[in-house]
Amino acid sequence: xxxxxxxxxxxxxxAAAEQEFLSKGYExxxxxxxxxxxxxxxxxxxxxxxxxxxxxxxxxxxxxxLMLQSxxxxxxxxxxxxxxxxxxxxxxxFDFVAQNSKLPLFVINEVLSRPERYAMLQNKMKNLxxxxxxxxxxxxxxxxxxxxxxxxxVRMLLMSIVSLNIFAIVTFPFMRPLxxxxxxxRERFLSQRKAENIETILHRIKR
Amino acid sequence: xxxxxxxxxxxxxxAAAEQEFLSKGYExxxxxxxxxxxxxxxxxxxxxxxxxxxxxxxxxxxxxxLMLQSxxxxxxxxxxxxxxxxxxxxxxxFDFVAQNSKLPLFVINEVLSRPERYAMLQNKMKNLxxxxxxxxxxxxxxxxxxxxxxxxxVRMLLMSIVSLNIFAIVTFPFMRPLxxxxxxxRERFLSQRKAENIETILHRIKR
DNA sequence: ATTATCTATAGATCTATAGATAATGC
DNA sequence: ATTATCTATAGATCTATAGATAATGC
Numbered sequence: 001x002x003x004x005x006x007x008x009x010x011x012x013x014x015a016a017a018e019q020e021f022l023s024k025g026y027e028x029x030x031x032x033x034x035x036x037x038x039x040x041x042x043x044x045x046x047x048x049x050x051x052x053x054x055x056x057x058x059x060x061x062x063x064x065x066l067m068l069q070s071x072x073x074x075x076x077x078x079x080x081x082x083x084x085x086x087x088x089x090x091x092x093x094f095d096f097v098a099q100n101s102k103l104p105l106f107v108i109n110e111v112l113s114r115p116e117r118y119a120m121l122q123n124k125m126k127n128l129x130x131x132x133x134x135x136x137x138x139x140x141x142x143x144x145x146x147x148x149x150x151x152x153x154v155r156m157l158l159m160s161i162v163s164l165n166i167f168a169i170v171t172f173p174f175m176r177p178l179x180x181x182x183x184x185x186r187e188r189f190l191s192q193r194k195a196e197n198i199e200t201i202l203h204r205i206k207r
Numbered sequence: 208x209x210x211x212x213x214x215x216x217x218x219x220x221x222a223a224a225e226q227e228f229l230s231k232g233y234e235x236x237x238x239x240x241x242x243x244x245x246x247x248x249x250x251x252x253x254x255x256x257x258x259x260x261x262x263x264x265x266x267x268x269x270x271x272x273l274m275l276q277s278x279x280x281x282x283x284x285x286x287x288x289x290x291x292x293x294x295x296x297x298x299x300x301f302d303f304v305a306q307n308s309k310l311p312l313f314v315i316n317e318v319l320s321r322p323e324r325y326a327m328l329q330n331k332m333k334n335l336x337x338x339x340x341x342x343x344x345x346x347x348x349x350x351x352x353x354x355x356x357x358x359x360x361v362r363m364l365l366m367s368i369v370s371l372n373i374f375a376i377v378t379f380p381f382m383r384p385l386x387x388x389x390x391x392x393r394e395r396f397l398s399q400r401k402a403e404n405i406e407t408i409l410h411r412i413k414r
Numbered sequence: 415a416t417t418a419t420c421t422a423t424a425g426a427t428c429t430a431t432a433g434a435t436a437a438t439g440c
Numbered sequence: 441a442t443t444a445t446c447t448a449t450a451g452a453t454c455t456a457t458a459g460a461t462a463a464t465g466c
Contacts, residue, residue, distance in 0.1 A: 009418085009419095023320075024234070024320070025232065025234065025235075025316075026235075027231070027232065027234035027235040028232075028233075028234040028320070030453090030454070030455095031454075031455065031456090032453090032454070032455085040419090041419070041420060041421085042454095042455090042456090043419075043420065043421080043422095043456085043457080044418080044419065044420085046455080046456060046457075047417095047418075047419080048418095050456090051455080051456075052454090052455065052456090105315070105316070105319070108312070108377065108378060108381065109232075109312070109316065111380070111381050112312070112380065112381070113230075113231070113235070115380060122383070125385055126385065129385045155385065155386045156399075156400075156403050159374075159375065159382065159386070159400075160371060160403070160404075160407055162374070163370050163371050163373075163374035163375060164367060164370050164371065166370075166374065167366075167369070167370035167373065167374050168366065168370060170315065171315060173318070173319060173322060174315065174318050174319070175366065176329070178332055178333065178336045178362065179362045179366070192363075193363075193366075196363050196367070197367075199411070200367055200407065200411050203410045203411045203413070204406070204407050204410045204411070206410070216444085216445095237427090237428070237429095238428075238429065238430090239427090239428070239429085247445090248445070248446060248447085249428095249429090249430090250430085250431080250445075250446065250447080250448095251444080251445065251446085253429080253430060253431075254443095254444075254445075255444095257430090258429080258430075259428090259429065259430090415464100415465095415466085416463100416464080416465085416466100417462105417463080417464070417465095418461100418462080418463075418464090419460105419461080419462075419463090420459105420460085420461080420462095421458105421459095421460085421461105422457105422458090422459090422460105423456100423457090423458085423459105424455105424456085424457080424458090425454105425455090425456085425457100426453100426454085426455080426456095427452100427453080427454080427455095428451105428452085428453080428454100429450105429451090429452080429453095430449100430450085430451085430452095431448105431449085431450080431451100432447105432448090432449085432450090433446105433447095433448090433449105434445105434446085434447085434448105435444100435445080435446080435447105436443105436444080436445075436446095437442100437443080437444075437445090438441100438442080438443070438444090439441095439442085439443095440441090440442100
């Protein structure tokens with residue numbers, strides 16, 4: 001009979017692979033499981049993507065790009081006054097991570113387990129970072145000169161932001177029992193936690 | 208000839224298994240690699256530990272206990288005034304994580320990948336948490352009443368502390384390029400980062 | 415002619431155990 | 441007698457490909 005959707009299957013495989021790799025990692029993932037989840041025979045997976053490794057790289061590339069993008073979100077809107085800018089940046093980053101909650105651990109695990117492969121990526125980030133951070137640093141320095149906030153290294157501040165946001169979301173299932181009734185509903189907890197993270201960062205720069 | 212050290216081999220295997228599991232995870236770890244690293248034949252590993260799974264559980268149990276212990280460090284010394292108490296708690300926790308830098312990711316990955324297995328652990332933590340947190344919460348409430356610091360939920364505060372500390376150490380290799388010259392020496396960076404985390408938390412509760 | 419698909423299976427690992435043998439401690 | 445050790449191999453997966461067949465687009 002021959003199926004209609006040529007690209008359909010390729011996409012199905014990619015979608016299934018994303019699921020599998022993000023939740024189980026490279027070693028834990030099985031190409032047979034991916035094929036089954038995608039509703040194709042196992043051979044089709046190899047027909048389209050040749051090897052498990054190359055399929056994985058497709059996913060990794062996409063996820064790394066997403067991760068970089070999420071870092072940009074923290075930079076915030078340069079047209080806003082610095083405090084507002086940080087508020088919106090933190091909030092945007094938090095929301096992004098909340099909607100891609102498996103992403104950070106996936107990227108961290110991957111980079112830590114094959115550090116040699118990511119020299120290229122590190123360079124890209126370095127350049128990106130230098131450029132983008134300097135704008136925000138300037139904003140901060142100016143506001144500090146005017147006595148509105150304290151002096152602080154933007155890299156330290158951004159690191160605190162991503163720490164607080166990512167950790168809260170990644171370890172939510174883990175923290176649940178620790179935090180008692182707070183953890184009952186994910187949504188409610190996350191919104192409280194987002195507010196707390198913003199509060200923490202604003203206190204940090206408050207004069 | 209027969210080797211002298213009976214317990215020697217068992218310990219060698221455990222040590223090698225710890226290394227292998229912490230750096231590669233359960234799926235990525237190979238019992239053959241563990242045996243080779245321990246300097247024993249592969250069969251010996253199974254003789255002593257029966258299965259890969261049971262060897263893994265030995266390591267997991269030990270690491271979970273360590274992880275719990277590290278959480279206790281954050282509670283700090285109850286005899287100190289609250290600000291000092293937090294300073295010392297944050298610092299102790301930071302140092303602990305710095306010396307066990309593969310621990311947090313290992314535990315997080317394991318709990319997230321097999322959530323069903325950890326209901327027991329979650330209960331243990333819940334009880335522990337309730338008891339231990341309440342003492343610190345009381346300290347905080349009292350200081351807040353006296354107007355020394357602001358009111359805050361101890362669970363939120365502790366979550367911020369572990370977020371900042373763990374994330375800084377886990378992602379140090381990853382952040383290195385982002386932070387430029389700051390990342391040149393691990394030691395120097397870590398001490399700066401520890402100071403920054405303390406600063407951030409103290410600002411959070413400052414009146 | 416090329417592209418998509420399936421069945422069947424080769425080939426590579428990996429975990430685990432069987433079975434033989436040597437050492438040890440009573 | 442029990443404990444420790446080795447060699448050899450069974451058995452289970454998993455990735456990958458060969459080879460045949462059906463559909464598609466010129």
